[in-house]
Amino acid sequence: MQQWESWSAFWDMGGAAFFVWGSYGLTFALIALELVLVFQRRKDTTRRLLRWRRAVGKDAGKRNGEGTMPAMESET
Amino acid sequence: MTNPERGRSLLRFAAPQNFYPLAGRLAPWFAALAVLLTAIGLWIGFFVAPTDATQGQVYRVIFIHVPAAWMSMFIYLVMAFWSAVGLIMNTRLSFVMSQALAPTGAMFCFVALWTGALWGKPTWGAYWVWDARLTSQLLLLFLYFGFIALTRAIEDPRRADRAGAIIALVGAVNVPIIYFSVQWWNTLHQGASVSLTKAPSMATTMLTGMLVMALASWAYTLAVVLWRVRPMILERERHTEWVGAELERAGKLSQTAGGRA
């Protein structure tokens, strides 16, 4: 804490609290959002592909059943 | 992202079934590294780096603004690199890689613009000035949007891969031209009232904080891209045996443990 006299001075950022915390806040919010979307997509894909696999049967390795593929979702 | 430095093993990991588990193993480490570096970088940025003589505390935005701007440009170059590799060597994984990079690049681009605007208001008195760097960053964001929109709009993955690669390369060729032209335009149109030469005498601690944060954003990008690329690989390779085995394993896990991230 060499730079700051107190926590309230830290949060105040020399009067620029809105600009500094606005920047950091949005950045970390976007990062959190991106992570949520990535993991959601992972879960969706696994579930959808499993369903597709069971629908076309165990011999899905033979390039069949293209038509039964559920539509690609469009998020991240 | 497979690092070219890993030389000999690179070709082996160009095969999706080898890359998929590798990505899964590496991503958590990069994520942990990102958290650690962010913590160190923010510590330096907020508690070690001194107050700037002219700008006061607002300058502390620099610790995300500059790394985000660097990262957004670097990611576009990496995207173009993987697109070129994909077109030349015909490796599917490269295309998937460049598509997995795009959203993160766009995110960093937007962060750079947002933080630039919030930094600009107290320093230059306006949220937005048509400065050469800000304007180029805005155009870079549009290039990212174009790439993402094009690859999403095409349903056939083969065509989407290649079309995306072409537009990424065309964009990469144009980025220097855009930057140069915007700078040219900027010097003609802008009065000397707004000069953006920031931090002429930057304390070494400020520079250190910025570099640590830049490394943190590298680690974050690697982690999130590796995580994003995994389901994309499953999607592309869904007809193969190994994806079948992988899916069955994931299915069993989710039945017993309610899913693993």
Add this chain to the structure above:
Amino acid sequence: MLSTFLAVLRRDLLLAWRGRADVLVTLAFFIIVVCLFPFGVGAEPNQLRAIAPGVLWVAALLACLLSLHRLFAQDYSDGTLEQLLLSSEPAALWVMAKVLAFWLSTGLPVVAVAPAMGLLLDLEQGGLPVLILSLLLGTPILALLGAVGAALTLGLRGGGMLLALLVLPLFVPVLIFGAGAVEAELSGSGAAAHLLLLGGGLAGALALAPVACAAALRISTD
């Protein structure tokens, strides 16, 4: 090789002539867009004079953008494109012919009426030759870059908006140097540098864009 170039050029010009209503629509669009500005910003002559180069260039750019989708659409739907791609001729060559025909039928008319529109915006007459020259050098670049975008978005749903999103950022340098040339001429600093840069851009686009466009057409018709 030259005969292929000329054959494709002649065919496309003939088709453009038969569908000349489309060309007239493009031209009308250009004129109307320019005429909208006085209603938006006010008819104060000094103000109009100040924004005239930029307005004319933006309008020309939009007119080019809106007609780009026509470049390959018909050949794509009637199968001509596939036949051309199957032929042994280098694809970049006939792509160049098609872009040239496109520019002659949509770019050139816009360039031709631009001086009249300049007078409407009270552009000084000294700026008109540079305006024409900058448009003559710049609009072919727009057509070449736009051809790559048109090839990539061929046959896609919502292709028009996508095409705009793809190519508009790439058009920015052309806009800067094109409108900048006229402004530089009017401000007395001379337009030579701008025009040289536009010329260089045209040379670069002529060398690279047809190749990229041919590759994009192969991808899109695969």
